[in-house]
Every structure is written in C-alpha cells, then in structure tokens.
Amino acid sequence: MSFYDWITDSAQSIRTDGKEGVSESLYELRLGIVRRISKLNYEPTSIWEREWDLLIVLDACRLDLLQSVEEEFRFLDHPGSMTSTASSTTGWVERSFDTQYEQKLAETAYVTGNPNSIRAFPHEFPETCECGASLKPSYQAVYHEGRETCPSCGTQIQGERQVPVKVLQEVWRDSWDNSLGTIQPRPITNAAITTGRETDVDSMIVHYMQPHHPFIPAPELDQGSYIAPNDEERQKQSRTIWEQLRMGDVDKEVVWREYRNNLRHVLEDVELLLENIDGDVAVITSDHGNAIGEYGIYGHPPGTPIDSIVTVPWYETTAVDEESHSPTPNATNSNVTSEEVTERLQDLGYF
Structure with a gap:
C-alpha cells in the first residue's frame, strides 16, 4: 500500500467508523513501517x-x-x-x-x-480460446474453479492444475x-x-x-x-x-x-x-x-x-x-x- 492509498483508505475508514477508523488507520501505518524495516535484514x-x-x-x-x-x-x-x-x-x-x-x-x-x-x-489456461479470443483468467478461475468462460464465444475452458x-x-x-x-x-x-x-x-x-x-x-x-x-x-x-x-x-x-x-x-x-x-x-x-x-x-x-x-x-x-x-x-x-x-x-x- 502506497502512502497515497493509505491516506485515501484512512479518510474513508474514519468517515465510516469514527474513532475505530482512526485506530485502524494508525495500525495500518505502523504495519507498513514495520514491514519495510523488518525486510532489511531478513535472511530466510x-x-x-x-x-x-x-x-x-x-x-x-x-x-x-x-x-x-x-x-x-x-x-x-x-x-x-x-x-x-x-x-x-x-x-x-x-x-x-x-x-x-x-x-x-x-x-x-x-x-x-x-x-x-x-x-x-494454480490452474493454467491457454492464452487464447479456439475462437481466437484472448483469455484473461480470473483469480477464481486460476485458484478456485479451474475453468473460465471465453468472453467472445462463451465456451467453458478447463484449466490444467499445476x-x-x-x-x-x-x-x-x-x-x-x-x-x-x-x-x-x-x-x-x-x-x-x-x-x-x-x-x-x-x-x-x-x-x-x-x-x-x-x-x-x-x-x-x-x-x-x-x-x-x-x-x-x-x-x-x-x-x-x-x-x-x-x-x-x-x-x-x-x-x-x-x-x-x-x-x-x-x-x-x-x-x-x-x-x-x-x-x-x-x-x-x-x-x-x-x-x-x-x-x-x-x-x-x-x-x-x-x-x-x-x-x-x-x-x-x-x-x-x-x-x-x-x-x-x-x-x-x-x-x-x-x-x-x-x-x-x-x-x-x-x-
């Protein structure tokens, strides 16, 4: 999350949740800082x-x-x-x-x-359907369902799980x-x-x-x-x-x-x-x-x-x-x- 995203999300959170929104926003800010610092000497x-x-x-x-x-x-x-x-x-x-x-x-x-x-x-899909249309499988298709619908011809395409x-x-x-x-x-x-x-x-x-x-x-x-x-x-x-x-x-x-x-x-x-x-x-x-x-x-x-x-x-x-x-x-x-x-x-x- 960028600082701009944090500002935007914080404003929305505070408008919606009041004091609790302030607390959540400050926690997200702290989390972002800790993430950046902790990665400096991370050797897994x-x-x-x-x-x-x-x-x-x-x-x-x-x-x-x-x-x-x-x-x-x-x-x-x-x-x-x-x-x-x-x-x-x-x-x-x-x-x-x-x-x-x-x-x-x-x-x-x-x-x-x-x-x-x-x-x-994950499931792997071909780049194009048999009709020639490009495929851009959704998250649900790749990780959950294993199938995607061609946006052009409506064909159900089955992915191959890796x-x-x-x-x-x-x-x-x-x-x-x-x-x-x-x-x-x-x-x-x-x-x-x-x-x-x-x-x-x-x-x-x-x-x-x-x-x-x-x-x-x-x-x-x-x-x-x-x-x-x-x-x-x-x-x-x-x-x-x-x-x-x-x-x-x-x-x-x-x-x-x-x-x-x-x-x-x-x-x-x-x-x-x-x-x-x-x-x-x-x-x-x-x-x-x-x-x-x-x-x-x-x-x-x-x-x-x-x-x-x-x-x-x-x-x-x-x-x-x-x-x-x-x-x-x-x-x-x-x-x-x-x-x-x-x-x-x-x-x-x-x-």
Missing part, C-alpha cells in the same frame, strides 16, 4: 535447504510456544529453529512448492489441512468441520499414515492446521475468526482473535493459554503419527508464527518478517511405524465449490 531459509524425510508443519506455531510445552512430549527433545520464507501461509506454500525445487517435489507427498494449498497449485508433487492430499476438502471453523488433526493424521503406508515417496510434508486459530479447546473464545461456531448462516464476525487482542477485548494471558492448549491438542496427534509412519529424520516445524504485540503488530500479516512471526521451530526426531493405529478412511469429496473454499479461508481469518 527454505525447507529444501535442510535434511529431512518427514516434515510436520504446525500452522502458526511460535518458537517460544513450542518451547513452553517441549517437556510434555518426549519427541520434542532435539530443539532448534530456522527463519521461515514467509510471514503467512500463502507466501510459504508459494515458495516451498516453487518449480525451482521440481526434482525434489516430484518425489514428495503433501498432506494438508490448510485451504491455502490452492495458492501453491501439481509438481508426486502425491497431493488436500484433506481440508472433505474433512472440514464447519461447527469449529477449522479441521481437526485426526483426518490429517489418518491421511498421512495411509499415504506413508501405501505410496512410494522420498519425503512427505504433513501440514496440520493447529495451533492456528480458531482454538479448538476454547471455541467460546475464538469464534472461528469471522464465522461463529454452529452458525449455519455463516454470519461474518467483526474481529479475529488477534484483532480482539489488539483492541483489548481479551486478555493476553487468556489468548496465550488457549493458543498453547491448541498446540497440545495437535501434538497428541503428532505423537500418534510418529508411531505409525517411517522417517529417519522427522522434523516438527511451522510455516510462520504469530505476533502478539511485538512492535505493535498482531497475528501474521503477509510481508512482515519480524522475529516472532518468521523465527519458527525446527525440532528433529525419528518416526517408526509400529502399526499401533489403523486409520479410518476420510470422506471423499473433492468437488468443493469456490464459495466453500472462500468460507473456509474466512474461518481462518483470511479475506
């Missing part, structure tokens, strides 16, 4: 620069958050850290699945509960829990175990949604970001948990407690996964963390590489399939509409 490390067979991604997990529970889980006994390539999942998936890593990706499985996988695997990984399991498509506004860890664990036992790949990335909000152990605190639990009409809420914290509507101690409980919730499944899959070098890491007031920033805004957001865990362990768990098949429904994808991203605080 790609996951492909490290050695691993099994990469377990805990979405939005701060380094100090994992450190605070490491004594509770025996597999968290080799701590470490790294600097993530992005401050949001969107940037992380785009960089991690970039074609420059195509040889490694060709022997990798990606099992994910995060709907932002759509940004890593999937450089050997196996792609988008578990969020069939196992999303609308009552929670997120996906539970178990469907992801089940899909990862099944993939590990039934496919031949060199490496696997398992992307859990927790500890990212909404906080499953405390749905009354974090109402699915924009969508309240059990709200069948999906009425938009006013603030995410991080916005509530920034505005003083909830105590920092309460947020930290439930953020940590949400981490414990997913780590129980990580423990189950490590006992039911093989991996000589298994790593527990994160795509990004969260700011909880550092430099006046909250959450994980894109393009903001401050330490609390981009310094993430890198805990190494070993996974051995002891066959102690037999996964139940997840439901099969990959025909998720564009509106449903948008709703699921809204649940997580996007858009």
Whole structure:
C-alpha cells in the first residue's frame, strides 16, 4: 500500500467508523513501517535447504510456544529453529512448492489441512480460446474453479492444475468441520499414515492446521475468526482473535493459554503419527508464527518478517511405524465449490 492509498483508505475508514477508523488507520501505518524495516535484514531459509524425510508443519506455531510445552512430549527433545520464507501461509506454500525445487517435489507427498494449498497449485489456461479470443483468467478461475468462460464465444475452458508433487492430499476438502471453523488433526493424521503406508515417496510434508486459530479447546473464545461456531448462516464476525487482542477485548494471558492448549491438542496427534509412519529424520516445524504485540503488530500479516512471526521451530526426531493405529478412511469429496473454499479461508481469518 502506497502512502497515497493509505491516506485515501484512512479518510474513508474514519468517515465510516469514527474513532475505530482512526485506530485502524494508525495500525495500518505502523504495519507498513514495520514491514519495510523488518525486510532489511531478513535472511530466510527454505525447507529444501535442510535434511529431512518427514516434515510436520504446525500452522502458526511460535518458537517460544513450542518451547513452553517441549517437556510434555518426549519427541520434542532435539530443539532448534530456522527463519521461515514467509510471514503467512500463502507466501510459504508459494515458495516451498516453487518449480525451482521440481526434482525434489516430484518425489514428495503433501498432506494438508490448510485451504491455502490452492495458492501453491494454480490452474493454467491457454492464452487464447479456439475462437481466437484472448483469455484473461480470473483469480477464481486460476485458484478456485479451474475453468473460465471465453468472453467472445462463451465456451467453458478447463484449466490444467499445476501439481509438481508426486502425491497431493488436500484433506481440508472433505474433512472440514464447519461447527469449529477449522479441521481437526485426526483426518490429517489418518491421511498421512495411509499415504506413508501405501505410496512410494522420498519425503512427505504433513501440514496440520493447529495451533492456528480458531482454538479448538476454547471455541467460546475464538469464534472461528469471522464465522461463529454452529452458525449455519455463516454470519461474518467483526474481529479475529488477534484483532480482539489488539483492541483489548481479551486478555493476553487468556489468548496465550488457549493458543498453547491448541498446540497440545495437535501434538497428541503428532505423537500418534510418529508411531505409525517411517522417517529417519522427522522434523516438527511451522510455516510462520504469530505476533502478539511485538512492535505493535498482531497475528501474521503477509510481508512482515519480524522475529516472532518468521523465527519458527525446527525440532528433529525419528518416526517408526509400529502399526499401533489403523486409520479410518476420510470422506471423499473433492468437488468443493469456490464459495466453500472462500468460507473456509474466512474461518481462518483470511479475506
């Protein structure tokens, strides 16, 4: 956002929302300044620069958050850290699945509960329709629907999804829990175990949604970001948990407690996964963390590489399939509409 854009947006926001508009405008100004300064000494490390067979991604997990529970889980006994390539999942998936890593990706499985996988695997369209008209596919066509209508002749053109990984399991498509506004860890664990036992790949990335909000152990605190639990009409809420914290509507101690409980919730499944899959070098890491007031920033805004957001865990362990768990098949429904994808991203605080 340019300074001119900020002035224009601020004027509109203040006219519409009064004092709250002033607060939002000042926050955007601060965020812009922090973004510019934090990029000056930002030196990220790609996951492909490290050695691993099994990469377990805990979405939005701060380094100090994992450190605070490491004594509770025996597999968290080799701590470490790294600097993530992005401050949001969107940037992380785009960089991690970039074609420059195509040889490694060709022997990798990606099992994910995060709907932002759509940004890593877009649909590609021809430049022109058979009628000769130029095509300019919309965002919805490229990332959601995979089809576009020719503006000249009306023909429906199907795009080809670019999937450089050997196996792609988008578990969020069939196992999303609308009552929670997120996906539970178990469907992801089940899909990862099944993939590990039934496919031949060199490496696997398992992307859990927790500890990212909404906080499953405390749905009354974090109402699915924009969508309240059990709200069948999906009425938009006013603030995410991080916005509530920034505005003083909830105590920092309460947020930290439930953020940590949400981490414990997913780590129980990580423990189950490590006992039911093989991996000589298994790593527990994160795509990004969260700011909880550092430099006046909250959450994980894109393009903001401050330490609390981009310094993430890198805990190494070993996974051995002891066959102690037999996964139940997840439901099969990959025909998720564009509106449903948008709703699921809204649940997580996007858009």
